[in-house]
Amino acid sequence: MTFTWVLILIGALLLLVIGINVVQQQKERVEAERRTEFARQRAIIDETETVLSNTGMIPCSTAIILVLYRRVQDALQIATSLSTHQQQVDYQRRLTDLNNQIASLQAQVPQVPPIENFRLPDNDKQILTLVQTLKKLKAILRAEHNKGRVDPAVFAQEENRIDNLQLRINVDSMLSRARAACFMKQYGSAKQMVSKALATLHTIKAQTPNDPFIGRKVDEAKHLLDEIMGAQKLSQPSAPKPKNEEDDIDMLFQPKKKW
Structure with missing residues (x-):
């Protein structure tokens, strides 16, 4: 009887260890996915902000600037939900500033500068x-x-x-x-x-x-x-002058020089 209880206890412990491992692996998988998605949103934000910083070199319309702003806005919202508490403060501040920029741009008359x-x-x-x-x-x-x-x-x-x-x-x-x-x-x-x-x-x-x-x-x-x-x-090289036959005959019959 005691041996049976020992086996049951060992089985229960094994199940508990397996369960803990499964839960731990699930947490690690979720954390890895969170970090991957967070890094992807960070890359979107960085890329779009780089493009925005260079738009002064080209005649950009209000419409394309809004497309870029909204792309950053969407990425910031997702990144905020995936970030740590310390990161959230910074992202929320940036998101508030961006929302104000979008509202200000929408309130203005749309501009389409000529590319000419x-x-x-x-x-x-x-x-x-x-x-x-x-x-x-x-x-x-x-x-x-x-x-x-x-x-x-x-x-x-x-x-x-x-x-x-x-x-x-x-x-x-x-x-x-x-x-x-x-x-x-x-x-x-x-x-x-x-x-x-x-x-x-x-x-x-x-x-x-x-x-x-x-x-x-x-x-x-x-x-x-x-x-x-x-x-x-x-x-292009110039074509050689044709030889004059009379000049050749004169050279042939001219008096020979004595050395």
């Missing part, structure tokens, strides 16, 4: 930052649209604006590479870059026919093409 006034920075580092910002902005816009958070009309308008800005940057980049290729006497590559730039300009013209950027860049591209053609012509 956009000018590419002179600094290469700034240009790289601009290219990366537009790429991230487009990805964020599409992600938010897929979640149903962006009106289809707003999405189409803003994506078109981003595409147009990217085309402008491509034009300047191709013309710059064409100049570099011309300097290196790679005239074939230079002409190819100018041709691509002109094709891109035709694409932009279809979207914004009254854009002064097009005429200015077309003139610049044509002038550069003339420079390339002229440089290529000058670099």
Whole structure:
């Protein structure tokens, strides 16, 4: 009888240990999921705030700024619910400030600055930052649209604006590479870059026919093409002059010199 109770007690202890392990593993799994999701929301906040900090380089509308603000707002709300008590204080403060910014922006008259006034920075580092910002902005816009958070009309308008800005940057980049290729006497590559730039300009013209950027860049591209053609012509070796048969005959029958 005593042996039976010992077996029962051992079985109960084993079940208790197993139960404790299961509960502990469940807590660890939940904690791991919380940390993963918290880190994901932190990444969303950091990425979006980085894009927001660089929007001064491009003509952004009120609509796209609101898309970015609301993305941060949603991520902050989730992060607040997943954060520790100490972190919650900071996130709640940031969320309050952001809510005030959103309310203030919504109260203003919507702004849609023309992209015709956009000018590419002179600094290469700034240009790289601009290219990366537009790429991230487009990805964020599409992600938010897929979640149903962006009106289809707003999405189409803003994506078109981003595409147009990217085309402008491509034009300047191709013309710059064409100049570099011309300097290196790679005239074939230079002409190819100018041709691509002109094709891109035709694409932009279809979207914004009254854009002064097009005429200015077309003139610049044509002038550069003339420079390339002229440089290529000058670099070609001149054809040898045909020999005059009469000169050869005179050389043959001229008096020989005595040494």
